[in-house]
Each structure stands twice: as C-alpha cells, then as structure tokens.
Amino acid sequence: MLSRVLWVLFAALPMVTAGEVTTQNKTDLKPDGSYFVNADLWTSDYLSLRKDQMVHGESYRGYPGPLPKLFYALGQDPNHPAIDWELLNLVDREALTWEGACNGWAISTFFHEEPEAIVFNGIRFMPGELKAMLASIYRANQARVSGGGATGLSAQALHDFLMLTVADGFQVVFDVDISDQIWNYPVHGFDLVSQQDGDYTNVTATVYYPALVTLNDNNDFLPLDTEIYTYRFLTETQSSYEYTGNSVEAHPQRAWFPGEFYYKGQWLLIANHYYYRELYFKLFSSGLGFGVEDDLYEPNNAAEAAVPFRDEFVYGSLTVGDVDYYSVDLKAGQRLQVEFEIYDGNPATFAWIDPEGNERDAQDRSEGHTLDITAETAGTYRLKVAHDEFYASNSYYTLEFPKDAGSFWLGQGQLGDELASDAFAINTRAAENSVDAQALAPYGGVALAKESGRVWRSSERTIWAESWKNGDTMHKKLYHRDHVMKTRYIAPHITFRNGWKTRLEVFSEKAGVPVTMVLHADNGNVIRSVELPFNGSTRYENFLDRIPGIGSLSQVAWFELTTASDNPLKGTVCFENARGNYVMIDLETRPGIGEMMVFDLKSEAEGGTGLALLNVADVENEVLYSLETKSGDVIAEGGFFLGTGEKMLNTVADLTSSTVTNDMILFVHAQYPLDGLVVQYQMDPYFMYGHRILRDSLDEHYETFVRLPEDRNLVTLMVANLGTANNQPLFEGYSADGTLQGRFNMNIQRALSPKEVKFVDVATIFENGVDILDLDAITHFRIRSPKPFFAVELYGTPQTSTFMGIPLPLIYENP
Structure with a gap:
C-alpha cells in the first residue's frame, strides 16, 4: 500500500542483504515455538489517503474530518494550508484507494503505542482519528530496505529475519504481496514448526500481522485482529532453504525498517504537506489543552455572552450543568442552516432564540437536529445548547454549517471618509450564491454596504476583497477566501535605518480586547511586549518608533501581534521612507513548508533582491536554497539552520555568493513553517515592490x-x-x-x-x-x-x- 512513486525513492536507498542482517551464527537460531515482538502492536483503522477522509470525512462521519478537527482544536484556522495541500495533491479519484495507508500505519506502530480517546480543549478525539493522523504523517517516511527484491525474500532470508528480529522481540515490516502492489504489515509474531524427514527438514512458519479495519468511532482499544500467512519451506542444511507448495509463488517481497525521520532527501519530498509530527504531539501537551474539558468558547453560558459564529463548524462540550449560547446576525429573508449532533456522550437540549428572546423549536434529550430557518425579521438570532440534568457526565457536540459557506467582517474602525474603503464579494462558482439575503449571480459580485461592525455571510465559496486608502498615495488591499483567517500576525522584518521606517495599521474585530506586540531579536529572543493603545477603538496606526513603551529599535528584528483567539485581526505592515516610497505587506502571515520561490530577481548592477526568512516553527528548521537559471542550470546551492524565531536577512546575491541576472530563480526549501519577505529594487527606471514569499502549490x-x-x-x-x-x-x-x-x-x-x-x-x-x-x-x-x-x-x-x-x-x- 505504498505508492510506486515513493517506492522509487525507497528503492534508491542502499540495499542490505540478508547475510548482513543475520549477524548471529546459524547455531544461535531459536528452536520451534511461538515468538512475538516486545511491543503492543495495534490494529489500525483503515484510512484511504486517496479518498477525502482526512478533510471531509468521506466514508466516515462526514465533514469535518480528522485534519480540520486537529487545527480547530489547536486554535488555528480549520482551513489551514494543510487542508488546501491535502485536497490539491493527495485526493486522487483515479488512484487506488488504499495507496499509502499501510506504510504510514506500519511505521506508526514502531514509534507510538495504540492511541486511546483523548479530550483536548473540550474536543474528543477518537482512536481511529488519531490513528488516521499518524498514518498520514508517516505515510511517506523513509524505509530502510534490508532484504528482498523483485523475486521476494528467499526462504533463508525469511527464516533469518523472523529469528533475528521477532524472535528476539524486535519489530520488522514485511511487504507481504509479491506483485506490483505493495502491502506493508508489521510482524506481530510467528509460530515455527519443523519436522524431520530423512535428510530434509520441513519447516512451517505461521506469521501473524495486525490487520486493517474500517475507520470508526470506537472509544476503546480495538481487539488485536490479525492476518495470518503461512509459509512453508524445506532444507537439507541450515543454509540452503527452498520454498515449497504455495509459498513458492506467495511469500514476502521485502523486509524493511523505518529509517531516520525527515532525513533531508525525504523531507524535500513531503514537507509541502504542511502537516508534521510535532503538530500531533501538541495534542498531548497539558499546557495547550490536553485533558481540558471546557471548550474554546467558554465562557458563553448566558445569552448576553453568546459567541458569534465564524467557522464552518463548532466543536463544543457540555460539562455537567453547562449551557452554551451562539449568535448570528441575520437580515430579513436570510436563511440559516445548522446541523446539531452529539458525537460522543449523552443527549442534550437544543433550541434557537429569535431576536425578541423567544425560545423556538426546543429539542429535549436530542442526539441530533437539523435547523433550517429563514429570518422573519432582521436581528440577532441565538442557538442554545444545554446539558441535560438527567445525566452526570459530559457531552460533546458539533454545530455544522454548509461546508462552503463564508463570512466577512468590517471593524468599526475600518470605515470613515479618510479611509475611502471598499468591500466587495465575488462568487467564485458557476452557481447561484447569496450574501446575506442578497442573490449573487454565477461569477457575479456585490459591493458591500459600509456598515461598521457588520458580518456578512455567503452560502457558497466567496472571495472577499477590501481596499482602503490612507492619505493621497497609500493604497491598501486584502483578499480573503471564504473568511478572514484565524492565523498568526507576524511582520518578518522591520526597518528603521537610512531614512526608512516601519508603520503598522491593525484592525481588531472587538473593541476593548487587548492586542499585544511582542518584539523579537534576530535570534528569536523576546526583547519586550507592549500592549497597543487602542483606547477603546478597533483601529490603531502608528510608526513603530512612536508606539509608547517600545523604546529603541536597535535590537528588534521582527514582531508578532497576539490577542484573544476569538478576536481576529487584519491590517498591514508598511516599510516607507521620507520621500513617500513604500513597500507594504499583509499583517496575516503566510508560512511556507517545502518549496518556495523568488523570481524576477534583480542584478546588483540594476538594483537587487532582498530576502528575509523567519522560522515560525517551534522547532529548529533546516532551510535549503538553490539559485537556478531559466534553463534549470544550478548556479549555487546551500543551506543553513534557523532556530525557533530566528531570522535570516540578506540579499540573494550575498546569500548565494553568485552573480545574479534578471532571469534567474531562487528556490527555497524549508522543513518546517517558514515566513518570508521578498523586496525587489530596480534603479533605472526606479521600481520597488515587495511581497511575502510565494509557496509551491498554495500560490x-x-x-x-x-x-x-x-x-x-x-x-x-x-x-x-x-x-x-x-x-x-x-x-x-x-x-x-x-x-x-x-x-x-x-x-x-x-x-x-x-x-x-x-x-x-x-x-x-x-x-x-x-x-x-x-x-x-x-x-x-x-x-x-x-x-x-x-x-x-x-x-x-x-x-x-x-x-x-x-x-x-x-x-x-x-x-
């Protein structure tokens, strides 16, 4: 179940012969008996990595699948870049549905005990979902092939591998299918029976492999289900084995072990996935939410504390006696569709409340309910989910909206004559759409009313474009696909020398919620933290050197804004000089993993290309680069490591120690999330612009x-x-x-x-x-x-x- 593409990589690794594996003397081999590994191998829930189970829960429980659920639990945007990459690159209707699954599972059994159900920030993860994540993470990990080939493992190699790994308690993986397909299973154990027949010895090896079962919501450990394969061979001496009977055509093709995780040649191929092992480990960090029963929206146990809807789904929890409220502003005639479901635990009460405060359509002791209403009047509508006092344990629920719906907000400080703002919705599909109660034609658009504090909602995929202006020449524009992302807000570079300054403009959706600027040195160390003085407004703009409490910028290399998880921000970072020239970028970070690129390079004779790279991962990050000509010739290549929060600032010419010409391209590869700023400068005619570094696939x-x-x-x-x-x-x-x-x-x-x-x-x-x-x-x-x-x-x-x-x-x- 390993893709043929990945097998090309694995096959290129050094092969180890069976003789090299069997380092013990033949006389040390174990006698007849039953032997099992010293590890609790586990049956895996079957995950089709070529279907859409990871994102949309196909053939499982529907949207959201394990991957958006993971990012949601971590407080990140459920439409994380990993979602885009998964759908664009892994979901393949023409591929075999089983491709890649068993490889990831087999490797997972080496490094992880069988997962059991956990609660993280009020969200319950089932063992099957955790196993699915592990299979996805390890599916492309390096395999160290130690025996076998086109004709399979020889009878001697099979015997010796079993004796010198499993019989001593160690794990090994067999590709059990000697064909064009690859079916990798970890070996759980084997029975060995031999019978003397004159000068020959007949040997029967019954090998037990953990099985794959259907992805399910079982909260407990699954009983170990096994696939049983029997191999028969005979020998005249202990060094001349031969298969007999069906085993001549049916025996393992290869034996292998997991190699080094993310070695360089491997992570170059798989890093683009945006989904890596350290994210899975965060689910088991008590400091981040492991074991926390309260959900991400608490406190919302009163109607006046109702949480506005933002995402395509909500994961909530009901502790004993808990009540949760959610709100949405609707125009008259606007439709609201919500699916309520208890996905684990006891039934609960569900109802909606109209703008006059009347509780409607109450569902007592409900495990699920479909709400589909059209607003009779404009106003704030609320949903109420309450724990049932009959039960003494917690319940876990979802509120799911149409998966392609979107939302957009304009903060109170985002409007005004001096900003000359414009907001516009674009229907990206050849189907009817709507924004609030207004119809939107296929590929049509609509200008949004300039109403402060408004949230607009669309029924289908939508692009939201907003633009505004500060003064006569400072033009700003942002695009949002579906909704304003819940992300980190990072400026990977600041400038304060040679007449240049850094200006920040930030909009906060909510007034009175603190927004803190965390200033970092180029090695990632925190210099200081300063709360921005919004003074009750939802808009703040200033030069960095004028923000109270910041002081000298001489050691500052970059900054991040932090705020409450339910208070999205948006804005710009501008690098400008006294003449009014500027380069401006979105405040919303766009981290890249895997391949990124810088084109339109400027030669030193004509100007130059500046590059800032910032490691936004919480682990050390390996960064590789390659400077290539238009024809693909490599001019220079190299690499370096960046610690957590560490920044590299250089020109492309100095980074590569090469003469740069205008038709060259710089390719950058990062093992973990990397933020980047590109600045292009041309002297004659004068031309200067900048943008965040572009990413393969996602840009x-x-x-x-x-x-x-x-x-x-x-x-x-x-x-x-x-x-x-x-x-x-x-x-x-x-x-x-x-x-x-x-x-x-x-x-x-x-x-x-x-x-x-x-x-x-x-x-x-x-x-x-x-x-x-x-x-x-x-x-x-x-x-x-x-x-x-x-x-x-x-x-x-x-x-x-x-x-x-x-x-x-x-x-x-x-x-």
Whole structure:
C-alpha cells in the first residue's frame, strides 16, 4: 500500500542483504515455538489517503474530518494550508484507494503505542482519528530496505529475519504481496514448526500481522485482529532453504525498517504537506489543552455572552450543568442552516432564540437536529445548547454549517471618509450564491454596504476583497477566501535605518480586547511586549518608533501581534521612507513548508533582491536554497539552520555568493513553517515592490480572481510561468451581475514562455481582448489557465512605485 512513486525513492536507498542482517551464527537460531515482538502492536483503522477522509470525512462521519478537527482544536484556522495541500495533491479519484495507508500505519506502530480517546480543549478525539493522523504523517517516511527484491525474500532470508528480529522481540515490516502492489504489515509474531524427514527438514512458519479495519468511532482499544500467512519451506542444511507448495509463488517481497525521520532527501519530498509530527504531539501537551474539558468558547453560558459564529463548524462540550449560547446576525429573508449532533456522550437540549428572546423549536434529550430557518425579521438570532440534568457526565457536540459557506467582517474602525474603503464579494462558482439575503449571480459580485461592525455571510465559496486608502498615495488591499483567517500576525522584518521606517495599521474585530506586540531579536529572543493603545477603538496606526513603551529599535528584528483567539485581526505592515516610497505587506502571515520561490530577481548592477526568512516553527528548521537559471542550470546551492524565531536577512546575491541576472530563480526549501519577505529594487527606471514569499502549490494557480477598483491604474499584475511549456492565462471580465463583458490576454499574440515573468496593467489587458461589451462595467477579473501560473497584484500608483504586494487567492473545486 505504498505508492510506486515513493517506492522509487525507497528503492534508491542502499540495499542490505540478508547475510548482513543475520549477524548471529546459524547455531544461535531459536528452536520451534511461538515468538512475538516486545511491543503492543495495534490494529489500525483503515484510512484511504486517496479518498477525502482526512478533510471531509468521506466514508466516515462526514465533514469535518480528522485534519480540520486537529487545527480547530489547536486554535488555528480549520482551513489551514494543510487542508488546501491535502485536497490539491493527495485526493486522487483515479488512484487506488488504499495507496499509502499501510506504510504510514506500519511505521506508526514502531514509534507510538495504540492511541486511546483523548479530550483536548473540550474536543474528543477518537482512536481511529488519531490513528488516521499518524498514518498520514508517516505515510511517506523513509524505509530502510534490508532484504528482498523483485523475486521476494528467499526462504533463508525469511527464516533469518523472523529469528533475528521477532524472535528476539524486535519489530520488522514485511511487504507481504509479491506483485506490483505493495502491502506493508508489521510482524506481530510467528509460530515455527519443523519436522524431520530423512535428510530434509520441513519447516512451517505461521506469521501473524495486525490487520486493517474500517475507520470508526470506537472509544476503546480495538481487539488485536490479525492476518495470518503461512509459509512453508524445506532444507537439507541450515543454509540452503527452498520454498515449497504455495509459498513458492506467495511469500514476502521485502523486509524493511523505518529509517531516520525527515532525513533531508525525504523531507524535500513531503514537507509541502504542511502537516508534521510535532503538530500531533501538541495534542498531548497539558499546557495547550490536553485533558481540558471546557471548550474554546467558554465562557458563553448566558445569552448576553453568546459567541458569534465564524467557522464552518463548532466543536463544543457540555460539562455537567453547562449551557452554551451562539449568535448570528441575520437580515430579513436570510436563511440559516445548522446541523446539531452529539458525537460522543449523552443527549442534550437544543433550541434557537429569535431576536425578541423567544425560545423556538426546543429539542429535549436530542442526539441530533437539523435547523433550517429563514429570518422573519432582521436581528440577532441565538442557538442554545444545554446539558441535560438527567445525566452526570459530559457531552460533546458539533454545530455544522454548509461546508462552503463564508463570512466577512468590517471593524468599526475600518470605515470613515479618510479611509475611502471598499468591500466587495465575488462568487467564485458557476452557481447561484447569496450574501446575506442578497442573490449573487454565477461569477457575479456585490459591493458591500459600509456598515461598521457588520458580518456578512455567503452560502457558497466567496472571495472577499477590501481596499482602503490612507492619505493621497497609500493604497491598501486584502483578499480573503471564504473568511478572514484565524492565523498568526507576524511582520518578518522591520526597518528603521537610512531614512526608512516601519508603520503598522491593525484592525481588531472587538473593541476593548487587548492586542499585544511582542518584539523579537534576530535570534528569536523576546526583547519586550507592549500592549497597543487602542483606547477603546478597533483601529490603531502608528510608526513603530512612536508606539509608547517600545523604546529603541536597535535590537528588534521582527514582531508578532497576539490577542484573544476569538478576536481576529487584519491590517498591514508598511516599510516607507521620507520621500513617500513604500513597500507594504499583509499583517496575516503566510508560512511556507517545502518549496518556495523568488523570481524576477534583480542584478546588483540594476538594483537587487532582498530576502528575509523567519522560522515560525517551534522547532529548529533546516532551510535549503538553490539559485537556478531559466534553463534549470544550478548556479549555487546551500543551506543553513534557523532556530525557533530566528531570522535570516540578506540579499540573494550575498546569500548565494553568485552573480545574479534578471532571469534567474531562487528556490527555497524549508522543513518546517517558514515566513518570508521578498523586496525587489530596480534603479533605472526606479521600481520597488515587495511581497511575502510565494509557496509551491498554495500560490500556484489554475484559477484566481482580481477585484478592479474604480481607478484602474492602481492595479498592476505580476504573472509568472514557471512551467516548461508556454502558458497563456485567460482574463474574463465580469460585471457585478455576472455578465461576461469580454475575454482578454496579457498579449493576445504571444503566450508566456517557460520561466517568463511579465508585468501588465489593466489598460494593456483591455487592449488585448475579444467579444468585448462594456469595459466600464467590469468589476472583477476571473483569471484561469489549464497550466499553472503564479500571480501577485501590485496595488498602488505606478508613477511613484509605492505598492502593496498581494499574492492572489487560491481557487479550486473540492474533490
């Protein structure tokens, strides 16, 4: 059950012969008997890594699956980058459904005891879900093949492996299927029976392998179920074994052991998964939530303390006597759909409360209920979930909303004449959508009313674009896919020398909730923490050197903002000089794992490319880099380690000690989460922009959207084709009502060549179109191509080269 692609890697590892494995003398082999490993091997819940069980719980219990549940429990966004990567790269309807599962499980049995049900921040994880996580983590781990090959393990090798591993209590894994398929099972034990027949000895080895069973919610240890294989062979001497009977064609193909976890050649292939072993370990940290029965929303035991809905689902817990309240603001005619389910424990009471305070549709001692209402009047609606006094133990429940629904908020401080704000929703699908009670046509859009403190809700996948302006030239823009992410808020670099300053603007959804700036040195050490003086507002803006309590910036290399988990933030970090030039990035961090890239490099003769890399993982991070030409020739390569919170700041030229030319690409690989800032500078003509480092897969598009402002000159697109063939992305211009107003290219006569980077403004795109109706009516572009491309929007005034670099949002259809 190991993919053939991964087997290519494993097969390239040094092979160890059976003779090398059997280091003991043949006379030391054990006599007939029963032998078992000195470990409690466990039956695994079957997980199809090619279906959609990890994310959407296919063939299990539905959405959410184990992976979003994990990130939710850790207080992270349930639409974590690992979710995107899983759906984009692992879910494959054409692949064999069992591919990869047994390899991850077999390795897990070496390093982990059988998981039992745990509670983490009021969320109950079943053993099957924990086993699924382990199988997913270890599925691509290195295998150290120690015997076997195309014709399988010889009879002698099979005998010796069993005797010198299992018979001594040690574990080993056999690929039990001598065919093109790979079925890896850890060996639990074996019975050995031999019978003398003249000069020959007939030997029967009955081998026991733990079995795979259906993924389920069993709270207890599963009884060890075994698969039994019988192998027969005979021998004239102890060194000349031969298979007999069915065993000639049916015997193990290979024997192997887990290799080093995440050795360099391996993590280069699997790091992009964004889901690694240390995240699983956090579930067992008492300091983070292990064993905590209260859920993430407490205290919400009164109607006035109701928690507003934000995510596509809620995991809650009811301790004895507990009551939980949740709220949602609805417009008249707006629909609300909620699935209530007790997924572990006792029945509970469920009801909804209208804006007048009347309790409606109460369900006593319910294990599940579907709520589907249309608001009769505008106002705040609440859901109530209460523990049933008849029971003396806890209950665990979910509230699930349509999985593609989204939400967007405008903070009270985000509006005002001086900000000239704009908020716009784009329907990303060829199906009807709605924002609140307003219909949204396929690929249509709607301008959102400028109402402070509002939360808008969509029924389907939506892109939310918001833009605003400070002063005459400082233009800012953010994109959110589905909702404002629950993430870390990190500036991977600050500047305060040579006439440059760092400016922060941050919006807090809730007034009065503390927001703290934690300042770090370049080695990751905390210098100091300062609470930002919002003074009752939800917007704060200032230069770092003017924020009270910060003092000297001479040792500060980066900062992070922290706040309550239910108080999302958004904003910008701006690096600007006295002449008004600036480079600006989103406050929301975009960590990369695996491959990242920097293109449009600037030579030292013409300017330069600056790079800041920050290790945002809580473990040491290995970082590798490779500078390559357009044709793929490697000019320089190397690597280094970054400790937790440690930052590397350099130019690409100095980092690689190479002469950089404009057509080169720098590839960066990180073993664990890495945040990065890219700054590009060109002297003649003057041109400067920056953006967070781009990530393989997650910033590589087949489809994306761009919101066009009233002033079309504010949008410049940087589009890159890093593929090996020509690429011609298609720009479709839509009006708000979903009417296709024209199809365009960057250059209608020439596609992007391999490794080409092109800058294009809206006016140029409009000059390369067909089937044009009304250019002035176009509110947004849908950009798509059958081949992947990268795209960054440079939002600002081209004449002043003052830009905010915005990687465009990722769009895809869930498998």
